[in-house]
Amino acid sequence: MASFQKNKTAVILFFLLVSVVALGWTLKPENESEYININPTVIIKDSIASVKAFQKVYKVLMSPRCVNCHPIGDVPLQGEDSHLHVMAPKRGIDGRGLYAMKCTNCHQTKNTPGLHTPPGNSDWHLPPADMKMVFEGRTAHQLAKQLMDPSKNGHMDINKLKKHADDAFVLAGWNPGEGRSLPPLTHAEFKKEWLTWLNNGAYAPAK
Numbered sequence: 788m789a790s791f792q793k794n795k796t797a798v799i800l801f802f803l804l805v806s807v808v809a810l811g812w813t814l815k816p817e818n819e820s821e822y823i824n825i826n827p828t829v830i831i832k833d834s835i836a837s838v839k840a841f842q843k844v845y846k847v848l849m850s851p852r853c854v855n856c857h858p859i860g861d862v863p864l865q866g867e868d869s870h871l872h873v874m875a876p877k878r879g880i881d882g883r884g885l886y887a888m889k890c891t892n893c894h895q896t897k898n899t900p901g902l903h904t905p906p907g908n909s910d911w912h913l914p915p916a917d918m919k920m921v922f923e924g925r926t927a928h929q930l931a932k933q934l935m936d937p938s939k940n941g942h943m944d945i946n947k948l949k950k951h952a953d954d955a956f957v958l959a960g961w962n963p964g965e966g967r968s969l970p971p972l973t974h975a976e977f978k979k980e981w982l983t984w985l986n987n988g989a990y991a992p993a994k
């Protein structure tokens with residue numbers, strides 16, 4: 788009888804513990820938990836989930852809406868076939884153009900209405916010459932490694948990378964101006980896969 792009582796107490800204590808943990812989980816603040824790992828060591832390492840998510844992220848990164856601003860050379864790309872930008876404006880040191888040929892001469896703060904007109908943003912430009920952030924021609928393996936390398940990604944840590952899912956240029960990919968295709972995932976899907984990739988250890992695919 789005494790041992791039955793003891794077991795019963797143990798069972799009750801166990802359920803209490805489970806409920807407290809579950810409550811803590813449901814009460815965790817939404818916005819914060821979306822991006823921020825308070826302690827980087829709590830990242831769950833799951834190489835399979837991570838790689839699978841990156842394969843989807845990669846399709847977006849390599850879509851014309853992203854790759855056109857992440858070229859291998861110093862001239863941006865245009866169109867669905869990512870051809871070299873007409874009139875060949877150059878990157879320049881800060882990515883904003885060279886000499887008088889500045890990106891914002893033509894790219895306004897908003898998309899210019901009409902077909903074959905320049906898309907716009909508050910400060911349309913390429914990554915700078917000393918940090919080119921090249922996507923064009925990179926394999927999924929190479930690009931995953933590069934994105935996680937602070938010496939190549941603009942000195943971003945994992946939390947900054949997570950927030951980059953909502954960067955103005957990234958969002959511009961889903962508001963590309965008339966006649967341009969959208970990336971292969973919705974922005975919400977892209978963000979989910981991006982965070983899944985990072986939250987599971989940011990593994991690079993084998994190739």
Ligand code: HEC
Pocket residue numbers: 851852855856863864865866867872874876877878882883884885888889890891892893894902903904905906911912913963967
């Ligand atoms: C002389 C005007 C002009 C200048 C200067 C210029 N652009 Fe453009 N840009 C355009 C036009 C017009 C288009 C649209 C072409 C089309 O759709 O056929 C365009 C399109 C683009 C696209 C394609 C967008 C997409 O989603 O496919 C990118 C990327 C781009 N420009 C980047 C730049 C960058 C970066 C600079 C500065 C280094 C720059 N441009 C300077 C006129 C210009």
Ligand code: HEC
Pocket residue numbers: 847848852853854856857882908911912913914915920921933934935939940941951956957958959960961970
């Ligand atoms: C107008 C040009 C432009 C477009 C379009 C653009 N980017 Fe970028 N991207 C940049 C610049 C410039 C930086 C460097 C950071 C900065 O100055 O904002 C950057 C940085 C990045 C970075 C972080 C640095 C790295 O490479 O590790 C990621 C990730 C990224 N872009 C993803 C995307 C994705 C995804 C899209 C398409 C949905 C996209 N970009 C479209 C210009 C662009």
